[in-house]
Amino acid sequence: MKVPDRVLLAHGGGGHLTRRLVEELFLPALHNEHLATLTDSAVLPELPPGRPALTTDAFVVDPPIFAGGDLGGLSICGTVNDLAMSGARPMWLTWALILEEGADGELLETCVRGAASAAEEAGITVVAGDTKVVPRGKGDGLFAVTAGFGVVPPDRDLSDVHIAPRDAVLVSGPIGDHGATVLAHRHDLLSTGLRSDCAPLGGLIDQLLESGAKVKALHDPTRGGVVTVCHEVAGRSGAKVVIDETAVPVRREVTGVCDLLGLDPLALACEGRVLAWVAAEDADRALRALRSHPLGTDAAIIGRMEEADAGSPPVVMKTRIGGERPLDLLSGLDLPRIC
Amino acid sequence: MSESPYKDPAAMAGILETLRAEADKLERRVTLMEVCGTHTHSVAGAGLRRLMPSKVRLISGPGCPVCVTPVDYLDRALALAAQPNTVICTFGDLMRVPSSTVNLERARAEGARIEIVYSPRDALDFARANPDHNVIFLAVGFETTVPTVAGALAEAEHDGVPNFMLLPGNKTMPQVMRVLVDDPELEVDGFLLPGHVSVITGWRLFEFLSDEFKVSGVVAGFMPTDVAQGVLALVRQAADGRAEIENVYGRAVSAEGNTHARDLVDRYFEASDEVWRGFGTVPGSGLGLRRDFDHRNAALIEVEVSDPAEPVGCRCGDVLRGVIDPPECPLFDAGCDPDSAIGACMVSSEGTCAAWYRHERWAGEVGS
Numbered sequence A: 001m002k003v004p005d006r007v008l009l010a011h012g013g014g015g016h017l018t019r020r021l022v023e024e025l026f027l028p029a030l031h032n033e034h035l036a037t038l039t040d041s042a043v044l045p046e047l048p049p050g051r052p053a054l055t056t057d058a059f060v061v062d063p064p065i066f067a068g069g070d071l072g073g074l075s076i077c078g079t080v081n082d083l084a085m086s087g088a089r090p091m092w093l094t095w096a097l098i099l100e101e102g103a104d105g106e107l108l109e110t111c112v113r114g115a116a117s118a119a120e121e122a123g124i125t126v127v128a129g130d131t132k133v134v135p136r137g138k139g140d141g142l143f144a145v146t147a148g149f150g151v152v153p154p155d156r157d158l159s160d161v162h163i164a165p166r167d168a169v170l171v172s173g174p175i176g177d178h179g180a181t182v183l184a185h186r187h188d189l190l191s192t193g194l195r196s197d198c199a200p201l202g203g204l205i206d207q208l209l210e211s212g213a214k215v216k217a218l219h220d221p222t223r224g225g226v227v228t229v230c231h232e233v234a235g236r237s238g239a240k241v242v243i244d245e246t247a248v249p250v251r252r253e254v255t256g257v258c259d260l261l262g263l264d265p266l267a268l269a270c271e272g273r274v275l276a277w278v279a280a281e282d283a284d285r286a287l288r289a290l291r292s293h294p295l296g297t298d299a300a301i302i303g304r305m306e307e308a309d310a311g312s313p314p315v316v317m318k319t320r321i322g323g324e325r326p327l328d329l330l331s332g333l334d335l336p337r338i339c
Numbered sequence B: 001m002s003e004s005p006y007k008d009p010a011a012m013a014g015i016l017e018t019l020r021a022e023a024d025k026l027e028r029r030v031t032l033m034e035v036c037g038t039h040t041h042s043v044a045g046a047g048l049r050r051l052m053p054s055k056v057r058l059i060s061g062p063g064c065p066v067c068v069t070p071v072d073y074l075d076r077a078l079a080l081a082a083q084p085n086t087v088i089c090t091f092g093d094l095m096r097v098p099s100s101t102v103n104l105e106r107a108r109a110e111g112a113r114i115e116i117v118y119s120p121r122d123a124l125d126f127a128r129a130n131p132d133h134n135v136i137f138l139a140v141g142f143e144t145t146v147p148t149v150a151g152a153l154a155e156a157e158h159d160g161v162p163n164f165m166l167l168p169g170n171k172t173m174p175q176v177m178r179v180l181v182d183d184p185e186l187e188v189d190g191f192l193l194p195g196h197v198s199v200i201t202g203w204r205l206f207e208f209l210s211d212e213f214k215v216s217g218v219v220a221g222f223m224p225t226d227v228a229q230g231v232l233a234l235v236r237q238a239a240d241g242r243a244e245i246e247n248v249y250g251r252a253v254s255a256e257g258n259t260h261a262r263d264l265v266d267r268y269f270e271a272s273d274e275v276w277r278g279f280g281t282v283p284g285s286g287l288g289l290r291r292d293f294d295h296r297n298a299a300l301i302e303v304e305v306s307d308p309a310e311p312v313g314c315r316c317g318d319v320l321r322g323v324i325d326p327p328e329c330p331l332f333d334a335g336c337d338p339d340s341a342i343g344a345c346m347v348s349s350e351g352t353c354a355a356w357y358r359h360e361r362w363a364g365e366v367g368s
Helices: A016-030 A071-085 A105-122 A177-186 A202-209 A225-237 A252-261 A280-291 B009-024 B037-045 B071-081 B092-096 B104-109 B120-129 B146-159 B173-182 B195-201 B203-213 B224-240 B259-268 B291-296 B316-320 B352-363
Strands: A051-059 A089-100 A125-134 A142-152 A168-171 A215-219 A239-244 A275-278 A300-307 A315-318 A324-326 B030-034 B056-060 B086-090 B114-116 B134-139 B164-168 B190-194 B216-220 B245-247 B269-276 B280-289
Touching: A016 A105, A016 A125, A051 A071, A071 A089, A071 A105, A071 A142, A071 A202, A071 A215, A089 A105, A089 A202, A105 A125, A105 A142, A168 A280, A177 A252, A202 A215, A202 A280, A215 A225, A225 A239, A225 A275, A225 A315, A275 A280, A280 A300, A324 B352, B009 B224, B030 B037, B030 B224, B037 B056, B037 B190, B037 B195, B037 B224, B037 B352, B056 B224, B071 B086, B071 B104, B071 B134, B071 B164, B086 B092, B086 B120, B092 B104, B092 B114, B104 B114, B120 B134, B120 B146, B120 B164, B134 B146, B146 B164, B146 B259, B146 B291, B164 B280, B164 B291, B173 B195, B173 B203, B173 B280, B190 B195, B190 B203, B190 B224, B195 B203, B195 B216, B195 B259, B203 B216, B203 B245, B216 B224, B259 B269, B280 B291, B316 B352
Parallel strands: A089 A125, A239 A315, B030 B056, B030 B190, B086 B114, B086 B134, B134 B164, B190 B216, B216 B245
Antiparallel strands: A051 A142, A089 A142, A168 A275, A168 A300, A215 A275, A239 A300, A315 A324, B269 B280
């Protein structure tokens, strides 16, 4: 494979260089019969039974390469996970890259390879793509935009409206790893030992949904973290989320980075975790199902739903020392504190 | 995933039990004030206020550096940001603090060069990397922060980085606390003294509180059990009728503090009269740049700044003096919230109003 050392405007011009980039980098990495036709649109086989699910997402992470992943792999995982949260089996994905003139060819190759291996792991096919190059200074190295398509099998029906008081809240593993890793990179916090949790969750979700536990809804706590998802769920279900601080798995390294930068792990992004709302009587069964999958070994029951009452906050945390505090949505960006 | 002993529920339960027993001995309700934003944050974050015995009222004083930064400081920063070839470097908290006009966040969106940094050192690096720009660091913060500013100045002087400047706005605690204890409106029985500040100053600096004003003070750390222990020590003093300065943060704070850091600060800064939001000018409560370093002083750059306009109805000043709790301000959660802060106390996560808004507003508890 011949990868250019620098991205040139001509790589997005539609001419010779564009063609070479596609034929020598994208096609070999993402190879499949639909992409290989290089036609204007991918014409795909008939769908299996079920309801179609469609999602779209954009990825602009800085830095584009971080411990445990890269922007390419992240863009595939993020899209696949959004499909999986509605119970959909991921099928096809489109992948568009916006490159900045002068971007490092090695970065591009890393991200393409990251995307290819994530797609393979997730069992999704990249059936269409596009590349644009913007002049130097008009972008930030590399952005990716995706659309993901899947089908929700007829026996699956996940929705926040099913959530009721007493339901258990589970998380599939330690929270905040991705957000803390990216922040640590950005602030040159060396040797934290942190790695992004970025991973495709389809297999884990299948295992959970096939365990027989009555799963009401699933969410991936990406941007805005666990606290944001809890607020959305409280809003849509009309019930109150009560989180138990002692039960929430957070790595020591993540707590460390958060303490240094003045941030809250509950508001940090995860890219390979799922929050599951499960009927109370099935909580242990769901926990076992999650823990028996390699991506869910540290799963935990972190809280439960309660009746909402007027004048009380929608999301509450029982603190470690026996206090209680409402968890609020972030206002703007979570700005670092001075001291 | 192991946990700090300072968050241990069993240890906490023990302290709280003792605290309740001691509070039972009190003849009346006592008011204790913390004067450090990180204490405000810890109290709210751990849900401590609701664990306090009914005879203990915890209030917040002027401990959030962003909140006490006056409007005209922001006005000047904005005027400087509008100068050609100028980059403003600031801690993130200041970005949303209201000025007379727009805040820094908005000014940046409109094209001003404003960078968020985590340390003055980052601003210095920025100056090195952009030699054709004046890089002005907005120096706010208390005794804890100012040694890092002095460190960056020392490096800039030593390495000859001519384009690194400061807009001095650093403040020190003792003088404003003197104003507080002199305020007839305020009835504070004791101070939870700032642990981080005391690491630098040493706890002995606060002895004037007990010596001159017969007010107690306890230096405490920031983990939940630290804060509870500080409160316990203050309640014990109140129950015994004592007024002393104690230190329950011995693992970090000594009587004399960090003399090396203070020497470094003294090399570059001298006491100055400083305006505090809510207090006006407090003599000797600021740190101005020494005249030898005029070439680093962005306050000497001539820019046009009109008279500062304080937001109408905002009672940040009364909140900072501890005269009212945030819900008593007519704007609290009625036009002023973290998304559209009117008063500075709502902006920083350490601000008293922001902490109340996030953590306490549901409790409907107005201490008095």
